[in-house]
Amino acid sequence: MIVVTGATGQLGSIVIEDLLARGVPAAEIVAAVRTPEKAAGFAERGVQVRHADYNDPASLASAFEGADKILFISGTDVGQREPQHRNVVDAARAAGVGLLAYTSILNADTAKLVLAGEHQATEAFIRESGVPFVFLRNGFYVDLYTSTFAQNLEHGAIVDASGDARLSLATRADFAGAAAAVLTGEGHENKAYELGGDLAVTMTELAAELSRQSGRTVEYRNITPAEYAAFLVSVGLPQVAADVYADSRVGMLRGELYTDSKDLSRLLGRPTTSLADAVAAGLKQLG
Structure with missing residues (x-):
């Protein structure tokens, strides 16, 4: 039996659809x-x-009773996740699961991002538990950028603070596919996969592709991380969240959201979704 936590979330729901498409019986x-x-x-x-x-x-x-494998999708309550995640790990251990797959963050071993801290703690909890594990260290979703296309097109700009950093972006569906592959495959125990798109991109390249496909000029407007935090607050984000996002841009500049591992395409058994296809899908969502 395969348990998927956070199953109605954007990632979890795609994983379940992928499992069903792979022929896993719904009852399992x-x-x-x-x-x-x-x-x-x-x-x-x-x-x-x-x-x-x-x-x-x-x-x-109760949820983990009878589970053979669990996909543990990290919680969304940033700042409160360590005790929450420990609860999940303790329950998985008590249930005697054969594999606990955890959605961590790219380059968790070395990342200094604020976002990385809770993932690093959770990986430590899992290692200490003795439960066979897989760390699915996901990079940033390209979907986070395509979801803002309406605003980008309206203002003619992508405003960010990642300079010329190359980001190993991949679609949410690609990350979900990798998780489903691990859950239905063998030989993944006690491994950590660094997951990112085959071809890392810059924000300048994203803006250029959006311009090309939309037929409208969209520039990349690079600002400092401090300016970026202030910008996010100006459009309605809480200061705490804005500071976390700004810190992630500092990490991008350090190269922490880049990988050349090709782990994601190997798990998928195909190339990851191209930037052009991701942008096309994002524009299609606009109608």
């Missing part, structure tokens, strides 16, 4: 979610839906 998949009502669509297709709240150890124990 558990969608572990905080709000079971949101997983009604999966339940209608025969997927087991179980309540699982990272703050509630009892719910995790």
Whole structure:
């Protein structure tokens, strides 16, 4: 039995669709979610839906009962994830799972990003638990950038603070495919995969591709990380979140969101989604 936590989230839901497409019987998949009502669509297709709240150890124990493999998708409560993640690891160990796949962050061994701290702590919890594991160290989703295309086109600019840093961006679907491959494959125990797109890109290249496909001029406007934080606050983000995003840009400039491992394409068994295809998909979403 395969348990997917955060199964109604953007990544988890794609993983479940991928598992079904690979022929995993619906009854052998558990969608572990905080709000079971949101997983009604999966339940209608025969997927087991179980309540699982990272703050509630009892719910995790029930959700993981009978699990052979668990995809542990990291929580979204930045700053509160260490105790939440420890609950998940403890429950997985108690359930005797054969494999715990955790969605970590790219280059977790060396990254100095603020975002990396909780992932590093969680990887340590998992190693200490003795549970067979796989670390899926995901880079940034290109979807985070394509989701802002409407604003980029309106203002004729992508505003960011990553300079000429090369980013190993990949689509959410590619990361989900890698997770599904691990969950349905063999020989992944106690490995860490550095996952990123085959061809790293800069924001200048992203702006150029968006311009080419949209037929409208979009420039890359590079600013400092401090200016970027102020910009994010000006468009409605809380200061704490803005500071975390700005810090991630500092990490990008250090090369922490780049990898040449090709682990992602190897797990997928195909090249990762190209920048051109990702941009085309993003523009299609605009209608």
